[in-house]
Amino acid sequence: MRSYIAASFDPPNEHLYTDLMVLRSAAGFYIGTAYNNPDGYQEPGTRDSGYYATEEQALADLNSESWLQRMHP
Numbered sequence: 001m002r003s004y005i006a007a008s009f010d011p012p013n014e015h016l017y018t019d020l021m022v023l024r025s026a027a028g029f030y031i032g033t034a035y036n037n038p039d040g041y042q043e044p045g046t047r048d049s050g051y052y053a054t055e056e057q058a059l060a061d062l063n064s065e066s067w068l069q070r071m072h073p
Contacts, residue, residue: 003033003048017045022058027051029058031067 003020017033023044024030028051035045049067052058061067 003046018042020048020062022055022062023047024055025051028053029055031058031062 003017016036016038018036020031020033022029023032023034025044025047030047030051031049032047033045034042036042048070049058049061050070052061058067
């Protein structure tokens with residue numbers, strides 16, 4: 001499952017973004033992608049959803065595809 005936001009980047013860079021997954025930040029859990037930078041490190045890529053209070057809620061929405069896609073990165 002690809003991120004709408006990651007897919008909108010230049011095609012040469014698209015392969016550097018992971019498929020959608022549940023990620024965590026200081027603000028909570030979210031559905032997004034990670035970016036595999038050319039130096040070999042993985043860093044935040046996109047935040048495609050709003051925030052969730054728990055990882056389980058985010059994972060349930062990701063698996064059921066019932067979450068709302070953010071239109072701005």
